[in-house]
Amino acid sequence: MDFPPLATSFSISLPDWIRDELADVPDAIPDLGERMALVNRLADRNWREGNGGPFAALVAERDTGRIVSVGVNVVLGTGISSGHAEVTALGLAQARLGAWDLGGAGLPPHELVVNGRPCVQCYGATLWSGVRSLVVGCDGAEIERLTGFDEGPMVSDWDAQFEARGIAVTSGFLRDECAAVLGAYGEAAASGGVTVYNARSGD
Amino acid sequence: MDFPPLATSFSISLPDWIRDELADVPDAIPDLGERMALVNRLADRNWREGNGGPFAALVAERDTGRIVSVGVNVVLGTGISSGHAEVTALGLAQARLGAWDLGGAGLPPHELVVNGRPCVQCYGATLWSGVRSLVVGCDGAEIERLTGFDEGPMVSDWDAQFEARGIAVTSGFLRDECAAVLGAYGEAAASGGVTVYNARSGD
Numbered sequence: 001m002d003f004p005p006l007a008t009s010f011s012i013s014l015p016d017w018i019r020d021e022l023a024d025v026p027d028a029i030p031d032l033g034e035r036m037a038l039v040n041r042l043a044d045r046n047w048r049e050g051n052g053g054p055f056a057a058l059v060a061e062r063d064t065g066r067i068v069s070v071g072v073n074v075v076l077g078t079g080i081s082s083g084h085a086e087v088t089a090l091g092l093a094q095a096r097l098g099a100w101d102l103g104g105a106g107l108p109p110h111e112l113v114v115n116g117r118p119c120v121q122c123y124g125a126t127l128w129s130g131v132r133s134l135v136v137g138c139d140g141a142e143i144e145r146l147t148g149f150d151e152g153p154m155v156s157d158w159d160a161q162f163e164a165r166g167i168a169v170t171s172g173f174l175r176d177e178c179a180a181v182l183g184a185y186g187e188a189a190a191s192g193g194v195t196v197y198n199a200r201s202g203d
Numbered sequence: 204m205d206f207p208p209l210a211t212s213f214s215i216s217l218p219d220w221i222r223d224e225l226a227d228v229p230d231a232i233p234d235l236g237e238r239m240a241l242v243n244r245l246a247d248r249n250w251r252e253g254n255g256g257p258f259a260a261l262v263a264e265r266d267t268g269r270i271v272s273v274g275v276n277v278v279l280g281t282g283i284s285s286g287h288a289e290v291t292a293l294g295l296a297q298a299r300l301g302a303w304d305l306g307g308a309g310l311p312p313h314e315l316v317v318n319g320r321p322c323v324q325c326y327g328a329t330l331w332s333g334v335r336s337l338v339v340g341c342d343g344a345e346i347e348r349l350t351g352f353d354e355g356p357m358v359s360d361w362d363a364q365f366e367a368r369g370i371a372v373t374s375g376f377l378r379d380e381c382a383a384v385l386g387a388y389g390e391a392a393a394s395g396g397v398t399v400y401n402a403r404s405g406d
Contacts, residue, residue, distance in 0.1 A: 001225045001270060009216035010298035018211070022204045067204060080294045081303045081331045082285065091283045095213040100284045103403035121331060124324025124355050128284045130402040150368075152327050153358040161356040166403055199333040200306035200369055 012074060012083045012091055015051045018042070022070065030065040035113050036137065036174045042072050043085070043115045044181045047194060051077040053149065054185035055116060057085040059093040059102070062111040062133055069093035075197050086114055086122035090129040103130030103166075111135060115178040116143040117171070120152030126167070133168040137178025146182040148189055148196045215277060215286045215294055218254045221245070225273065233268040238316050239340060239377045245275050246288070246318045247384045250397060254280040256352065257388035258319060260288040262296040262305070265314040265336055272296035278400050289317055289325035293332040306333030306369075314338060318381040319346040320374070323355030329370070336371040340381025349385040351392055351399045 021042060029035045035058060042056035052073030059068040071089025075081055089112065094100055102110040109132040116138045118126055126134060140151040155161060159169040188194045224245060232238045238261060245259035255276030262271040274292025278284055292315065297303055305313040312335040319341045321329055329337060343354045358364060362372040391397045 001228050001230055003222055003225075005299060006225070006270070007272060007295040007299040008221070009214050010294040011212050011214045013212035019206055022206075022209070025204050027204055067209070069210060075303050079301055079303045080297050081305075081333065082290050082294060082328045083303075087285050091213040091285060092210040094283050096208060096210045098282055100278050100282045100400065101402050101404050102284075103405050105405040107405060119327055119331075121324055121327025124322055124327060125285045127353075127355055128322075128324060128402050130284065130404075132403070150330075152330055153361065153364040155356040155358055158356065165353075197303065199304050199331050200335070201304050201333075202306050202308040202310060 010080055012078055012080060012088050014070070014072065014088070015049060015074070015077055017045065017049055018070065018072070021045060028064055028066040029060070032135065033174060035060060035065060036115070036135065037177070039113055039115050040177055040181050042070060044184065046072040047185045047188070052083070053197070054147065054181055055085040055114070057089040057112060057114040059089050059131065060111050060113065062109040068110065069096060076195065081199065082121065084119065084122050086112065086118050087125050090125055090131070094129070101130040103132055109133065115181060117151070120154050123154060123158060127162070127165060131167060133170070134162060135170045135173050137173055137175055138182060139171065142179060143182060146179060146186045148186060150198055213283055215281055215283060215291050217273070217275065217291070217295070218252060218277070218280055220248065220252055221273065221275070224248060231267055231269040232263070235338065236377060238263060238268060239318070239338065240380070242316055242318050243380055243384050245273060247387065249275040250388045250391070255286070256400070257350065257384055258288040258317070260292040260315060260317040262292050262334065263314050263316065265312040267311070271313065272299060279398065284402065285324065287322065287325050289315065289321050290328050293328055293334070297332070304333040306335055312336065318384060320354070323357050326357060326361060330365070330368060334370060336373070337365060338373045338376050340376055340378055341385060342374065345382060346385060349382060349389045351389060353401055
């Protein structure tokens with residue numbers, strides 16, 4: 001077999017508009033509500049730009065609010081189905097720090113903030129990333145109801161399983177603001193204006 | 204905020220030795236057992252090269268055995284915690300085909316072959332990839348027992364959930380051969396020779 005046609009590498013990249021969106025945002029956002037407000041702003045712009053679903057995430061130093069990375073769902077923009085907001089934000093944080101374990105020795109505690117509960121893929125991605133805390137807006141059932149996405153089969157005690165591994169979970173944080181973003185996307189999807197990219201579309 | 208220090212992109216890349224390992228392998232491997240044997244060979248070399256865990260995967264056209272991509276666990280090699288074998292193989296297949304949905308209209312059915320049951324992250328990654336079938340060697344409990352990795356909380360009917368979404372599952376395929384590779388890694392890990400990269404090592 002030869003390379004190419006076999007591929008040796010793929011990239012997960014942020015869209016260009018992220019630079020403009022963050023130009024006036026400070027390096028640290030000490031208030032958690034303001035961190036979630038940024039996530040919601042990125043999530044809302046993301047689907048309107050046609051880049052992917054209405055999801056965004058950020059990794060911050062938990063105790064200072066210093067922003068280490070931001071991520072949005074880039075499935076449509078990059079053509080990679082694993083490119084959800086959490087995978088993007090966690091990978092960009094690891095790339096910046098040069099460390100696959102964000103909970104490694106010598107690093108401050110890192111927190112993941114996301115507008116909706118991670119899907120089953122991103123549940124695992126969060127578990128393996130090394131973050132010490134997770135802040136979630138809408139829950140999984142709300143995401144499915146508002147957007148039409150399949151979130152996948154999750155264990156019922158998903159939050160306790162996080163806690164058992166040393167990852168503190170805050171759920172329902174600014175839920176109404178998060179739901180407003182997801183709902184706007186859902187209305188656009190219902191009218192045929194956007195692609196709900198559930199797989200196996202060739203059925 | 205500025206880019207850099209914020210990162211805008213990260214890459215998941217195969218190690219260089221993959222080219223040598225595949226040089227004499229044909230473009231199509233019609234026999235499923237030979238496809239799994241290739242996966243096991245890559246998984247075994249992967250951890251010995253220090254690239255990551257003893258896991259490999261490939262995406263093939265299900266009916267012809269044409270190899271679309273191969274992946275290995277690149278967590279240590281790339282510094283990205285989501286870079287498991289399945290995420291790597293699925294992303295490389297999507298990069299090659301220019302399609303985030305491997306089950307999209309006009310594409311042949313695609314199959315993922317992996318030496319161990321996907322962890323919870325890769326369970327979701329497989330669900331969202333568009334593959335139509337999954338072939339697994341060792342089960343999750345065997346992986347945890349043989350290697351020391353945490354596979355994460357999975358629903359008990361994980362295979363039925365795949366089937367309900369149109370993804371056929373074959374489990375326990377060449378289980379003994381797969382277990383031999385995982386067991387060799389586990390012995391090396393027990394003697395301190397390799398890193399079992401469970402996160403939050405700074406505890």
